[in-house]
Amino acid sequence: MKFFSLLFTVAIALGCNTITKSNNTELAQAKIPEKVILSPEELQQYETAYFASGCFWCVEAIFESVKGVKEVVSGYSGGSEENPTYEQVAYGRTKHAEAVEVYYNPKEISYLALVQVFFGSHDPTTLNRQGPDRGTQYRSIAFYKNGDEKKIIEDYINLLQSENVYDRPIVTDVMAFEKFWKAEEYHQDFERKNPDNSYVRAVSIPRLNRFKENFQEFLKEEAH
Numbered sequence: 001m002k003f004f005s006l007l008f009t010v011a012i013a014l015g016c017n018t019i020t021k022s023n024n025t026e027l028a029q030a031k032i033p034e035k036v037i038l039s040p041e042e043l044q045q046y047e048t049a050y051f052a053s054g055c056f057w058c059v060e061a062i063f064e065s066v067k068g069v070k071e072v073v074s075g076y077s078g079g080s081e082e083n084p085t086y087e088q089v090a091y092g093r094t095k096h097a098e099a100v101e102v103y104y105n106p107k108e109i110s111y112l113a114l115v116q117v118f119f120g121s122h123d124p125t126t127l128n129r130q131g132p133d134r135g136t137q138y139r140s141i142a143f144y145k146n147g148d149e150k151k152i153i154e155d156y157i158n159l160l161q162s163e164n165v166y167d168r169p170i171v172t173d174v175m176a177f178e179k180f181w182k183a184e185e186y187h188q189d190f191e192r193k194n195p196d197n198s199y200v201r202a203v204s205i206p207r208l209n210r211f212k213e214n215f216q217e218f219l220k221e222e223a224h
Contacts, residue, residue: 035064035189038071043103046070049114050077050143050177052099053122054130058204059100061191062121062211065223068109073101074190075182078141078173084181092135099141101180109218112152117218118142119160121211125168131203143177150174 053059056074063072076084079095089096102114122130124140144150153174161170190197191204212219 035192038103043071046103047106047111048145049102049104049111049149050099050145050180051102051114051118052078052097052139052141052143053118053124054098054138054140055133055199055203056098056100056183056187057190057200058130058207059098059121060189061204061208063100063102063114063117064189064192065208065212065220066104066109066114066117066218067220068107068113069102069104069220071103073103073180073182074187075099075101075180077143077177077180078139078175082181086184086187089137092137095136096181097137097139097141098183099143099180101182111149112156113218115142115153115156117211117215119156119172120215121207124170124172125166127171131207140172141175142172143175145177150176 051059051063060072060074063069075098076089076094076096077099078097081088081094081096084094084096088094089098104114122140126140128134128136128139130138130140142153144153157170157172157174160166191200191208194200195205212223
């Protein structure tokens with residue numbers, strides 16, 4: 001069963017936030033598939049899931065590479081402030097975290113699989129930090145919209161901990177979803193549109209490459 005077989009893969013993936021600048025392969029641009037733009041009406045037919053695990057440029061690109069995922073939107077969630085801006089969130093002036101809204105087809109990929117992608121693509125044991133990014137705006141959060149999703153998240157966390165996949169406690173917040181605020185347009189598909197950006201080259205692309213290497217069975221055909 002994939003649920004159990006991925007446990008050891010997740011452990012391997014923990015190194016995804018380590019930057020080795022001397023490794024040219026790590027810094028090579030990941031192959032990102034051409035994107036099909038869907039209308040709001042087309043997106044309404046799909047389910048949504050919400051996660052926060054560091055810089056949303058990185059997280060968006062990872063979920064975009066996963067089969068069954070139709071669209072990923074970068075934004076803000078987890079706080080109470082309305083209409084947050086990037087400047088407010090990035091400087092820690094709100095309680096929001098950088099997050100993503102994932103539109104997916106449950107006939108192609110399950111919510112459990114998305115939770116596995118979430119935990120396998122970041123380090124859930126670092127409090128208020130992912131790689132070089134620090135602050136509550138970069139904390140790890142798995143949002144749930146109903147009791148079934150909450151149980152899936154909590155059961156998976158319990159399994160990871162019972163199998164001692166990590167040598168430190170998981171600090172991911174399991175939080176009821178309330179509202180998602182879409183980020184400014186220039187943040188959408190940022191990694192795809194800005195492959196030569198220094199942060200993208202040093203952090204985002206290596207993180208995506210390592211995820212793809214360890215989770216090939218989850219990737220879209222064109223993302224291999």
